Amino acid sequence: MAEMIPIKERMSRSPRPMPEQEVKERVRNFDEVPLGYSKEDAIYEAQRCLQCDPPSCVNGCPAEVRIPEFIRKIVDEDFAGAYLEILKTNSLPAVCGRVCPQETQCQMACVLSKRGKPIAIGNLERFVADWAMKHNVEEKHEKVKKSGKRVAVVGSGPAGLTCAADLAKMGHDVTIFEALHKAGGVLTYGIPEFRLPKRIVKHELEKIKKLGVEIKTDIVIGLTKGVDELRDEFDAVFLANGAGAPQFLNIPGENLNDVYSANEFLTRCNLMSAYRFPEFDTPIKIGKKIAVIGAGNVAMDVARTALRLGAGEVHVVYRRTREEAPARLEEIVRAEEEGVQFDFLTLPVRVLGDAKGNVVGMECVKMKLGEPDESGRRKPIAIEGSNFIMQVDMVINAIGTTANPIVSRSATDVRTDKRGYFIVDDETCATSKKGIFAGGDIIRGSATVILAIGDGKRAAKAIDKYLSEQGSKDH
Amino acid sequence: MIGGILTNRIIYKKELAPGIFLMDVEAPLVAEKARAGQFVILMTGEKGERIPITIADYDPKRGTVRMVFQVVGKTTAELSTMKVGDTLYSFVGPLGRPSKIDKYGTVAVVGGGTGVASIYPIARALNEAGNRVISIIGAKTRNLVIMEEEMRSVSAKVVVTTDDGSYGKRGFVTEALREVLKEEDVKKVWVVGPAIMMKVACDVTRPYNVETIVSLNAIMVDGTGMCGTCRVTVSGKTKFTCVDGPEFDGHSVDWDEFLNRLNRYRAQEQLAFELHKRRS
Numbered sequence: 152m153a154e155m156i157p158i159k160e161r162m163s164r165s166p167r168p169m170p171e172q173e174v175k176e177r178v179r180n181f182d183e184v185p186l187g188y189s190k191e192d193a194i195y196e197a198q199r200c201l202q203c204d205p206p207s208c209v210n211g212c213p214a215e216v217r218i219p220e221f222i223r224k225i226v227d228e229d230f231a232g233a234y235l236e237i238l239k240t241n242s243l244p245a246v247c248g249r250v251c252p253q254e255t256q257c258q259m260a261c262v263l264s265k266r267g268k269p270i271a272i273g274n275l276e277r278f279v280a281d282w283a284m285k286h287n288v289e290e291k292h293e294k295v296k297k298s299g300k301r302v303a304v305v306g307s308g309p310a311g312l313t314c315a316a317d318l319a320k321m322g323h324d325v326t327i328f329e330a331l332h333k334a335g336g337v338l339t340y341g342i343p344e345f346r347l348p349k350r351i352v353k354h355e356l357e358k359i360k361k362l363g364v365e366i367k368t369d370i371v372i373g374l375t376k377g378v379d380e381l382r383d384e385f386d387a388v389f390l391a392n393g394a395g396a397p398q399f400l401n402i403p404g405e406n407l408n409d410v411y412s413a414n415e416f417l418t419r420c421n422l423m424s425a426y427r428f429p430e431f432d433t434p435i436k437i438g439k440k441i442a443v444i445g446a447g448n449v450a451m452d453v454a455r456t457a458l459r460l461g462a463g464e465v466h467v468v469y470r471r472t473r474e475e476a477p478a479r480l481e482e483i484v485r486a487e488e489e490g491v492q493f494d495f496l497t498l499p500v501r502v503l504g505d506a507k508g509n510v511v512g513m514e515c516v517k518m519k520l521g522e523p524d525e526s527g528r529r530k531p532i533a534i535e536g537s538n539f540i541m542q543v544d545m546v547i548n549a550i551g552t553t554a555n556p557i558v559s560r561s562a563t564d565v566r567t568d569k570r571g572y573f574i575v576d577d578e579t580c581a582t583s584k585k586g587i588f589a590g591g592d593i594i595r596g597s598a599t600v601i602l603a604i605g606d607g608k609r610a611a612k613a614i615d616k617y618l619s620e621q622g623s624k625d626h
Numbered sequence: 627m628i629g630g631i632l633t634n635r636i637i638y639k640k641e642l643a644p645g646i647f648l649m650d651v652e653a654p655l656v657a658e659k660a661r662a663g664q665f666v667i668l669m670t671g672e673k674g675e676r677i678p679i680t681i682a683d684y685d686p687k688r689g690t691v692r693m694v695f696q697v698v699g700k701t702t703a704e705l706s707t708m709k710v711g712d713t714l715y716s717f718v719g720p721l722g723r724p725s726k727i728d729k730y731g732t733v734a735v736v737g738g739g740t741g742v743a744s745i746y747p748i749a750r751a752l753n754e755a756g757n758r759v760i761s762i763i764g765a766k767t768r769n770l771v772i773m774e775e776e777m778r779s780v781s782a783k784v785v786v787t788t789d790d791g792s793y794g795k796r797g798f799v800t801e802a803l804r805e806v807l808k809e810e811d812v813k814k815v816w817v818v819g820p821a822i823m824m825k826v827a828c829d830v831t832r833p834y835n836v837e838t839i840v841s842l843n844a845i846m847v848d849g850t851g852m853c854g855t856c857r858v859t860v861s862g863k864t865k866f867t868c869v870d871g872p873e874f875d876g877h878s879v880d881w882d883e884f885l886n887r888l889n890r891y892r893a894q895e896q897l898a899f900e901l902h903k904r905r906s
Contacts, residue, residue, distance in 0.1 A: 330850050332669060332676075332716035340852075369718040371850055375655050395852040399864065406857055406864060406883055408890045415853035423675065423847065429901055432675040432700060433847070434894030508886030555851045557869065 153227045156198050162266075167196040169274050178458050178489045181344040181426060185249075188278040190228075197225035200270050203262055208272060211260030213605025214241040214313075218257060218272055225275060234283035237276060238290055242316035242359060243309060243604060245284060245351045246338060248277025251601045252479050284354050292362065295322040300618045303328065303385040305372045305558060308336020309600045310391035310591030312359055313607030314614070319362040321615045326385075327364060330371040333422060336393055338600070340422035341414075343452050345459070349421075377561035378587070386621065387586045387614045390562070390573060391607065394592035396555040399548055400444065404502030409438060409510040413445075413453045413549035420456055438545025439463040442513050444499055446476035449597075450549035451483060454491040457547070465491050466541070470498040470518050470531040494541075496520070498533060502546055513541045552597045562587070572596060579613035580606055586621075588614055634714040637690060642772045643765075645697045646740060647706050648682070654689030656719045662747035663725030663841065663873055666691060667849040669716035670704045677701050678846045680744035680818070680872070681720060691719070694743030694772065700898040707906075721849045722872045725839070727751045730813040732758045734806055735781075736799050736827055738819025739765060742773050744841060745818045746780070752816075753780040760806055761785070764799035764819075768792040800826045807834045815839070817876065821885055828876035840876035842867045845890065858884050 155161070170186045171177075177184050188196065200222045208218045217236050224233035237244045253259075253273035261269035282288075300323045304311045307329040315325045333339050335352045360366065370376060372392065381388050397412035399405050416435070419425040423433035437460045443453050446469035454465045467486070469476060472495045476483060487493070494515075501514040517537035520529035554571030566574045566583040573582050573589035580588045590606025592598060638650035656666060665680045683692035697703050708714070725748045733752055737745035742763045753759045759780060764787035765771045771786060771793055778784050785802045786794030795802055800823065806812065807830070815838040817827040824840040831838040844856035844867035856867035859880035865871065 330718070331848060332718070369716055370655065371718060371721070374721060374850075375659060375719065395850075397852070397854045399854070401864070406859055406880075406887070408886055412854040415847060415855045418847055418853050424673070428894065429898050431673045432898055434675075434891045434898070436890070436894075507889075508883065555869075557850060 155202065155226060158201070161199050161201060164195075164199050166199070166268050166271050167192050167274075169271070174488050177345070181459055183348055184345050184485060187281055188274055193225050193275060193278040194228065196271050197222045197275060199263070199268075200226075201262060208257045208261045208270070211256040211258070213256070213601050214247065214608060216241050216257070216276070221279060222270065222272075222275060225279065230279055230282045231286065231288045233279045234288050235290060237279060240608070241604065242313050243355050243600075244276050245280035245355055246309065246347065247601060247604070248273050248275075248280050249347050249351070250342060252599060254479065254481070256601065284351075290358070292320075295320065297324070298322040298618060298622070300324065300386040300622070301326070301384075302387045302389065302614060302618075303381040304389045304391060305378070305381070306336055306391040306393055306591070307334035307356075307366055308338060308391060308393050308591060308603060310603035310607040310610075311336065311389065312355070313604045314389045314391065314590065314611045315364045316359045316362055317608055317611030318614060319359075319364050321611070323615070323618065325364045327366045328370045328372050328376070328381075329366060329368045331422065332368050334366045334368060340418045341449070341452070343417065343421055343456050345455065346452065371557065373557035373559075373561040378558060378565065379561060379563050382584070382586060386618055387588065389580075389610050389614060390558060390565075390582070390587065390589040390593060391591040391603070392555070392558045392593050394552045394554050394572070394597050396553050397548065398551050398553050400499060400550060402499060402501055404504055404510075405548070407502055407504040407510050408508040409436060409545040410502055411545070411547045413449045413547055414552065416453055416547050417449070417456065420460070426456075426460060435460065436545065437462050438510075438543065440543045441465050441545045441547060442499070442541060442543045443467050443547045443549055445469065445549035445551065446471075446478055446483075446493075447549065447551065448478045448482055451478045451486045451491075453547050453549050454486050455489055458489055458491065466494050466543070467491055468494045468497050468499060468515065468541070470496065471520065471528065472496060475528045496531065498531065499546075500538065503540070510544050510546055513543050513546055514538055515541055552592075554593060554596075558593070565589075570596065578609065580610035581613060581617075586617065634717040636708055636710050636712050636714070639708075639710050642694065643770045645706075646694065646770065646772055647697075648692065648694045648743070649705070650690045650692050651714060651717055652689055653691050653717050653719075656691050656717070657684045657689050658686045660684035660691060660720040661724030662727065662751040664720035664722050665849075665872060666693065666717060666719035667721060667846065668705075668714050668718075670701055670708065671715050674704070674715060675701055676716070676847055676849065678721070678843070678849055678868075680841065681747065682743035683747055694740050696740045699895050700902040703899065703902055703906075718849070721868060723870070725751065725816070725873055727755050729756045732760065732810055732812050734760045734762065734803065734810075734812045734815045736762045736803055736815065736817040736819070737764070737777075738799050738823045739770070740772070741817075741819030741823075742777065745816060746773055746776055748816050748818075749777060750780040758782045760810060760812070762787065762799045762802045762806065764788065764802070766790065798826070799823065800830050803827055804830050807831065807836065812836055816841075821881070821888055824876060825881040825885070828879070828881070832877055838876040839873050840879065841872045842874060842879070842884065843888075844868075844872070844884070845888065858887070
């Protein structure tokens with residue numbers, strides 16, 4: 152094992168930033184913005200780790216990645232070993248290394264974050280995963296005894312993939328059902344190429360297929376096949392269909408021609424490759440001046456995609472301020488760097504159109520912040536008489552998504568809450584119906600990839616336990 | 627592959643009329659669940675777009691789904707050149723809600739162009755449910771009239787119209803519908819065809835206060851309620867054609883908005899079609 156550098160030096164070293172594409176270059180392409188660590192960068196950063204025992208960083212990780220262990224292996228230049236260490240608990244390291252909000256999870260829990268210099272765990276995870284992909288590091292699959300049990304997973308996003316991979320490793324036969332023609336869920340249709348290249352998603356999917364997981368695309372559970380049927384055909388079912396239905400503000404003019412939902416805009420661009428029209432057949436429109444409503448990660452993805460598609464001006468319109476914006480700070484900063492303009496404390500009240508249905512403007516009202524509401528954030532209040540018209544020719548709604556009822560409609564006795572999300576046991580992800588489990592956005596509404604991964608892991612454990620209990624009852 | 631059966635394979639193809647094709651696709655899971663009024667979404671190739679096509683018929687025993695389409699753009703042109711034995715890149719369904727079939731008494735079904743193929747399973751289901759079905763089918767000219775025999779087999783009466791008078795009654799299906807409403811006690815009407823035809827048909831039935839169901843051919847991407855590109859205003863509320871429809875009460879649809887939304891990608895659609903024609 153390589154010697155760790157002295158503690159004093161570890162404490163004094165500054166975190167190694169990850170090189171990025173130049174702003175003026177990157178706004179003209181869909182290539183990834185952060186370029187990744189070199190071997191030297193990774194070792195330099197890994198050497199800063201204090202190797203705490205017990206480690207506090209792991210408490211911040213829903214996937215329980217063995218963080219100090221994998222970082223130690225980077226110091227030893229055993230990158231393949233580091234990768235296998237991560238894979239022990241997380242089947243999607245190349246994804247997590249890119250899109251996890253580490254600053255509010257593992258890195259926030261890192262003891263060095265008190266000094267404002269947490270270990271760049273996400274950057275290291277990404278380095279390790281990319282290195283392993285480049286060098287074809289394969290997980291050696293110990294021959295697990297086949298259980299003979301079959302599990303159906305609904306949805307091939309992060310929750311479904313994680314649960315499927317874990318169950319396959321435990322010896323169960325897993326089939327994933329995906330409604331779209333390509334697997335990956337939000338990783339494929341939602342997150343843009345410049346933040347999560349699709350070749351990465353493809354690689355992670357191949358890896359999971361190698362575990363023996365079968366992915367059946369083009370099957371809409373709830374229409375092509377019902378949940379009740381799956382329950383009859385399989386020994387257990389995991390519902391991870393996401394919260395895919397777009398929400399609208401329900402203001403006049405929202406059905407004008409150039410008003411998109413973020414889902415439509417991103418799906419056209421990412422899943423259907425509309426940014427390469429006419430090479431690809433799916434078209435997308437782009438305005439001269441675009442308003443993106445909302446300030447979450449999806450809004451940032453939309454705004455930055457719009458710039459890359461050639462929009463003249465992109466405005467993020469948000470009713471609160473930068474401080475309350477739900478997007479990762481990193482994403483807001485990148486959007487600002489790239490020229491996205493932010494109109495805070497602004498609420499759209501009406502979209503204006505011409506006779507042909509084209510958008511010609513958006514009426515907004517100015518807001519101020521009042522007392523904190525249930526979410527703990529200060530409640531925005533409209534300032535009377537402050538209405539004004541924003542000159543835009545396209546509006547993209549990124550105010551969030553909600554449950555799509557197709558799946559739950561076909562699931563008899565599986566209880567949902569008022570908003571249509573499945574009600575589950577926190578520990579086991581079990582629903583009200585025996586043998587049916589649920590996780591990811593469909594139990595809480597749109598959240599993060601890593602929370603979905605955490606659900607997938609917990610559900611896999613619970614399903615495995617359930618199946619073994621069923622098995623012993625049968626014999 | 628599903629249960630060892632190769633799916634999405636074209637097993638029958640026929641040109642019903644110039645530019646109008648009938649195709650049977652092997653898709654056992656879709657065929658098993660399909661009902662009148664539902665649709666599928668398909669892709670011809672990896673770089674293709676997802677287009678919705680109404681199910682014209684389905685045979686759960688053979689595991690096949692029938693569709694009828696007219697060449698109107700790049701994807702339908704590409705589809706029309708695919709041969710028996712070829713496999714579609716993607717074929718998913720059945721999507722949308724099925725038609726509400728009940729015993730109403732005398733009903734009228736109206737189909738324009740390829741809309742005739744979409745109205746056929748509805749007419750058949752209505753007939754089987756014991757209704758007296760009056761069918762009105764129309765096309766621009768004689769050789770574009772499709773599925774007349776099939777329609778006759780499930781209808782008590784069939785009126786055929788052509789715009790140029792080369793066959794049946796001269797004029798539009800909407801005028802023939804007005805005649806039928808004058809003569810018969812029609813309890814409910816279904817109309818499937820070009821948007822403008824459905825809009826006019828609703829204007830025709832409105833004074834008679836007859837419930838009129840239309841099947842909207844909105845632009846779609848996923849077809850499962852995820853993107854919202856197919857949204858339409860019905861009775862002042864936003865609905866998604868793919869999951870709330872495709873059938874709606876035609877008298878409650880905001881037709882001007884719907885017609886505008888159909889034109890959103892006209893320029894790009896024409897460009898793609900032009901480039902395709904130049905290549906082939």
